[in-house]
Amino acid sequence: MPEYQRHEHDVLVIGAGGAGLRAAIEAAHVGASVGLVCKSLLGKAHTVMAEGGVAAALANVDDRDNWKVHFADTMRGGQYLNNWRMAELHAKEAPDRVRELEAWGTVFDRTPDGRILQRNFGGHKYPRLAHVGDRTGLEMIRTLQDYAIYQPIDVHMECTIVSLLKDGNRIAGAIGYDRERGRFKLFSAKAVVLATGGIGRAYSVTSNSWEYTGDGHALAYNAGAAVQDMEFVQFHPTGMVWPPSVRGILVTEGVRGEGGILVNKEGRRFMFDDIPENYRNQTADSEEEGWRYTQGDKNARRPPELLTRDHVARAIMKEVREGRGSPHGGVFLDISWIRSKLPNSEEHIKKKLPSMYHQFKQLADIDITKEPMEVGPTTHYVMGGVRVDGDTQMSTVPGLFAAGEVGAGLHGANRLGGNSLSDLLVFGMRAGKFAAEYAGRQTAPRADTQQADDIVRVALEPFNRQGGQNGEGPYQVEHDLQAMMQELVGIVRREDEMRRALDSLKALRERARKVSVAGNREYNPGWHTALDLQNLLTVSEIVARAALERKESRGGHFRDDFPEKDPSYGKFNIVIRRGPAGEMQVTREQIPEMRDDLKRIIEENK
Amino acid sequence: MDAGPSVREKKVSSVTEALARNVVESGQRAAARSDTSAGTEKRSATFRVWRGAGPTGELRDYSTSVSEGMVVLDAIHQIQAETAGDLAVRWNCKAGKCGSCSAEINGMPRLMCMTRLSELDLQKPVTVEPMRAFPPVKDLVTDVSSNFRAKKRIRRFTPRPPDAPDGTWRMAQADADRVQEFRKCIECFLCQDVCHVLRDHHLHEQFIGPRLLVHAAQLEMHPLDILDRTDDLKESHGIGYCNITKCCTKVCPENITITDNAIIPLKERVVDKHYDPLGKLVRLVRGRNSADRHQGEVR
Numbered sequence: 066m067p068e069y070q071r072h073e074h075d076v077l078v079i080g081a082g083g084a085g086l087r088a089a090i091e092a093a094h095v096g097a098s099v100g101l102v103c104k105s106l107l108g109k110a111h112t113v114m115a116e117g118g119v120a121a122a123l124a125n126v127d128d129r130d131n132w133k134v135h136f137a138d139t140m141r142g143g144q145y146l147n148n149w150r151m152a153e154l155h156a157k158e159a160p161d162r163v164r165e166l167e168a169w170g171t172v173f174d175r176t177p178d179g180r181i182l183q184r185n186f187g188g189h190k191y192p193r194l195a196h197v198g199d200r201t202g203l204e205m206i207r208t209l210q211d212y213a214i215y216q217p218i219d220v221h222m223e224c225t226i227v228s229l230l231k232d233g234n235r236i237a238g239a240i241g242y243d244r245e246r247g248r249f250k251l252f253s254a255k256a257v258v259l260a261t262g263g264i265g266r267a268y269s270v271t272s273n274s275w276e277y278t279g280d281g282h283a284l285a286y287n288a289g290a291a292v293q294d295m296e297f298v299q300f301h302p303t304g305m306v307w308p309p310s311v312r313g314i315l316v317t318e319g320v321r322g323e324g325g326i327l328v329n330k331e332g333r334r335f336m337f338d339d340i341p342e343n344y345r346n347q348t349a350d351s352e353e354e355g356w357r358y359t360q361g362d363k364n365a366r367r368p369p370e371l372l373t374r375d376h377v378a379r380a381i382m383k384e385v386r387e388g389r390g391s392p393h394g395g396v397f398l399d400i401s402w403i404r405s406k407l408p409n410s411e412e413h414i415k416k417k418l419p420s421m422y423h424q425f426k427q428l429a430d431i432d433i434t435k436e437p438m439e440v441g442p443t444t445h446y447v448m449g450g451v452r453v454d455g456d457t458q459m460s461t462v463p464g465l466f467a468a469g470e471v472g473a474g475l476h477g478a479n480r481l482g483g484n485s486l487s488d489l490l491v492f493g494m495r496a497g498k499f500a501a502e503y504a505g506r507q508t509a510p511r512a513d514t515q516q517a518d519d520i521v522r523v524a525l526e527p528f529n530r531q532g533g534q535n536g537e538g539p540y541q542v543e544h545d546l547q548a549m550m551q552e553l554v555g556i557v558r559r560e561d562e563m564r565r566a567l568d569s570l571k572a573l574r575e576r577a578r579k580v581s582v583a584g585n586r587e588y589n590p591g592w593h594t595a596l597d598l599q600n601l602l603t604v605s606e607i608v609a610r611a612a613l614e615r616k617e618s619r620g621g622h623f624r625d626d627f628p629e630k631d632p633s634y635g636k637f638n639i640v641i642r643r644g645p646a647g648e649m650q651v652t653r654e655q656i657p658e659m660r661d662d663l664k665r666i667i668e669e670n671k
Numbered sequence: 672m673d674a675g676p677s678v679r680e681k682k683v684s685s686v687t688e689a690l691a692r693n694v695v696e697s698g699q700r701a702a703a704r705s706d707t708s709a710g711t712e713k714r715s716a717t718f719r720v721w722r723g724a725g726p727t728g729e730l731r732d733y734s735t736s737v738s739e740g741m742v743v744l745d746a747i748h749q750i751q752a753e754t755a756g757d758l759a760v761r762w763n764c765k766a767g768k769c770g771s772c773s774a775e776i777n778g779m780p781r782l783m784c785m786t787r788l789s790e791l792d793l794q795k796p797v798t799v800e801p802m803r804a805f806p807p808v809k810d811l812v813t814d815v816s817s818n819f820r821a822k823k824r825i826r827r828f829t830p831r832p833p834d835a836p837d838g839t840w841r842m843a844q845a846d847a848d849r850v851q852e853f854r855k856c857i858e859c860f861l862c863q864d865v866c867h868v869l870r871d872h873h874l875h876e877q878f879i880g881p882r883l884l885v886h887a888a889q890l891e892m893h894p895l896d897i898l899d900r901t902d903d904l905k906e907s908h909g910i911g912y913c914n915i916t917k918c919c920t921k922v923c924p925e926n927i928t929i930t931d932n933a934i935i936p937l938k939e940r941v942v943d944k945h946y947d948p949l950g951k952l953v954r955l956v957r958g959r960n961s962a963d964r965h966q967g968e969v970r
């Protein structure tokens with residue numbers, strides 16, 4: 066019989082990035098007793114890495130902006146697969162959430178008249194991203210963290226949740242282990258908010274950290290919740306490509322927002338060569354116009370470098386495939402050229418992009434104020450996630466909520482830069498609020514300890530296999546999984562390759578079942594990896610199955626065998642659930658008809 | 672794809688010549704960089720890593736191959752994957768942004784993810800040890816919870832009423848800049864690691880340390896904050912323990928001028944409010960490059 070440390074909360078929030086912190090704060094405000102769990106130390110979650118900014122139609126820089134334009138931009142970016150109710154709420158509420166951050170201590174960059182400054186970003190019609198240089202995420206997570214520590218929230222740092230617990234149909238809590246000692250913790254909770262972030266570690270070239278093993282997606286799926294849109298993985302067009310050890314580390318879109326341009330090895334600015342029809346009216350005709358746009362000229366249209374990420378990533382891939390790439394398989398991103406436009410360009414670049422300057426200087430020996438960078442696509446974000454109600458963020462399992470990257474709906478087929486940080490705030494807040502309200506209506510659920518005991522037994526198995534003849538460790542299996550996904554379910558997909566991916570997944574699952582780990586339960590990364598691997602396998606299979614089902618190309622999902630967009634696929638989301646026999650059920654679910662007033666907004670902003 | 676391509680030949684051919692040249696040259700340089708690595712094949716290096724649970728442990732040697740551009744954290748990960756599956760280490764961003772991977776590399780407090788192997792002498796073993804100012808947990812992981820507790824003792828941000836009817840404030844960029852320096856802090860706690868008050872004298876409960884003095888400075892100089900924390904700094908945060916050796920400033924990976932810009936102005940506020948002989952000394956020393964009185968191991 067395993068021993069547990071027991072904790073009881075009205076609301077248990079899993080994840081302490083922007084979404085989790087905001088949810089916990091809100092639930093505490095409403096008066097619920099709140100527990101907050103995270104795998105790393107407080108303040109280290111992925112949100113800390115966000116660079117470019119948080120999108121909100123504050124209209125501080127361009128007074129033509131308002132929630133309607135933001136809504137239309139988000140829907141266009143998402144190719145209309147978005148949950149339009151979420152897109153509406155997001156556009157309406159983001160400004161208040163951003164102002165609230167300021168009231169909690171965030172110091173954004175300022176306009177000349179002292180208001181919050183906003184910058185341009187891909188797919189946003191007007192300068193819309195409130196930012197702090199290129200470390201907006203750090204500012205945001207620190208603000209939320211420093212606010213949250215004064216609230217009645219029990220924080221359990223370095224604790225990994227391995228399973229949710231249920232009482233019949235509804236949620237009853239969760240079970241996890243503390244990383245330091247390897248002791249199991251049993252959380253009873255009336256409501257659980259998942260805020261675990263993404264799945265980027267399923268790929269080998271990624272901007273994501275070790276935490277991004279899709280835990281929340283897998284926890285929800287295993288608990289019977291529906292997940293959707295998992296075929297839509299965002300490959301950010303600009304990751305570092307050289308040296309090898311930094312491959313995948315993000316180069317913020319802010320570089321392009323500040324005037325950075327993409328060129329191939331011949332020095333040609335190839336982004337002008339292919340501009341999608343639905344963005345043609347909004348894209349600059351000449352380099353001169355593009356430059357003026359980045360410098361705030363309201364009459365200019367954006368340069369093609371600021372088209373949506375899916376488009377830019379594929380354009381880069383094309384240059385590389387056709388032999389016009391840079392020496393290490395990327396293209397050049399150049400911001401240093403602005404010295405021909407600005408007298409003090411070096412200082413300007415260092416001021417606007419300090420951490421990029423630092424990053425290239427220190428990791429690649431490149432001075433970005435003088436030389437171009439080499440960049441290429443990197444796995445960045447998953448649009449898909451737990452299917453939720455647009456207003457309350459409750460999943461299809463009563464009492465289970467999801468917010469932030471682990472949730473789905475807001476971004477549809479492709480997320481616009483800056484729309485994630487705002488997503489965290491808007492829907493983190495909503496999830497916290499509605500979870501607390503839901504908890505208030507519930508009697509205490511009874512978590513069945515038999516469930517928990519079984520989970521613990523399985524979790525400890527890798528130790529018992531020690532010394533067996535199949536002594537493979539978890540790292541090799543994880544590595545092979547990442548390489549396989551990168552190769553077969555990456556930016557460009559084909560039916561035969563994805564079928565092969567599913568076969569490989571079966572084989573990898575077998576290997577994962579046999580991995581053994583050395584040492585004991587105290588702070589043992591081998592053991593942690595063995596457990597995370599299970600989640601990676603689950604989400605990888607979900608991604609592959611969803612990608613197989615969508616026989617068209619749209620947003621973050623590109624099929625070589627179906628390179629066109631198919632309007633009939635614009636009417637539904639691909640939803641995956643666990644069937645009664647443990648099999649993956651793939652279904653298509655109609656997107657509800659959009660309200661007329663919202664349709665009009667989209668028409669007006671065409 | 673979204674739609675058919677629209678080719679706009681003429682307008683784009685005008686990339687300035689200088690730019691094209693820059694790109695081509697940089698391509699040659701980049702190619703040259705990779706050539707040298709191809710030429711040197713796979714080298715290997717020895718890492719002398721602290722292994723242990725709690726206070727007991729030892730340095731153990733691991734050898735692993737090194738390649739172009741590697742940082743110490745890469746080497747640690749490689750060792751983990753090859754031979755020491757249970758080697759405990761914290762990391763997240765691998766880009767110097769999260770402050771998780773602090774350690775002492777050849778005795779120097781550094782971020783493992785931002786320390787290139789090319790900066791180190793690989794002829795000799797590279798020692799990698801946990802931050803010694805904190806209680807050891809396992810291998811490279813230490814118990815940094817005292818920092819989180821100390822932060823809670825500092826009174827929270829409290830803004831003045833909004834300036835505008837819509838609940839917003841006005842703030843000049845220059846005022847923002849002043850605290851943004853402090854708000855860059857990634858909470859790596861390397862400064863806490865080198866501060867002798869914490870490292871040698873273990874006054875974690877009496878002295879909040881440089882990281883949290885930076886936090887306090889950020890609050891005190893925040894354009895919107897209205898609280899006065901001067902008494903707290905003197906009475907409960909132990910600012911008097913700092914004798915401005917500046918060791919903390921030297922290790923800060925974010926290049927925050929901890930001593931001059933954060934601690935000394937706070938000390939001056941304390942002095943202005945309370946008579947304090949050490950404070951007087953502070954004023955004398957300010958501006959001079961004060962001598963380091965301890966801990967040679969700083970960069």
Ligand SMILES: Cc1cc2nc3c(=O)[nH]c(=O)nc-3n(C[C@H](O)[C@H](O)[C@H](O)COP(=O)(O)OP(=O)(O)OC[C@H]3O[C@@H](n4cnc5c(N)ncnc54)[C@H](O)[C@@H]3O)c2cc1C
Nearest residue numbers: 080081082084104111112115117226262469470483485486
């Ligand atoms: C380099 C980079 C730059 C970016 N820049 C921008 C930008 O400029 N603008 C923008 O809008 N977006 C940006 N993004 C995207 C954005 O940062 C993320 O999508 C967002 O921060 C995710 O926040 P979150 O709260 O959902 O999750 P996270 O911040 O990732 O937090 C997840 C939390 O869940 C915890 N967790 C996970 N699994 C478990 C488990 N099993 N048990 C317990 N806890 C668990 C983790 O420990 C962590 O605390 C960027 C992303 C990256 C990687």
Ligand code: SF4
Nearest residue numbers: 866913915916917919
């Ligand atoms: S200046 Fe010296 S004594 Fe003062 S906080 Fe820094 S390291 Fe400690």
Ligand code: SF4
Nearest residue numbers: 856857859860862923
């Ligand atoms: S002040 Fe500098 S050294 Fe200290 S914790 Fe912050 S970033 Fe690290």
Ligand code: FES
Nearest residue numbers: 763764765770784
């Ligand atoms: S891993 Fe984030 S600072 Fe090193």
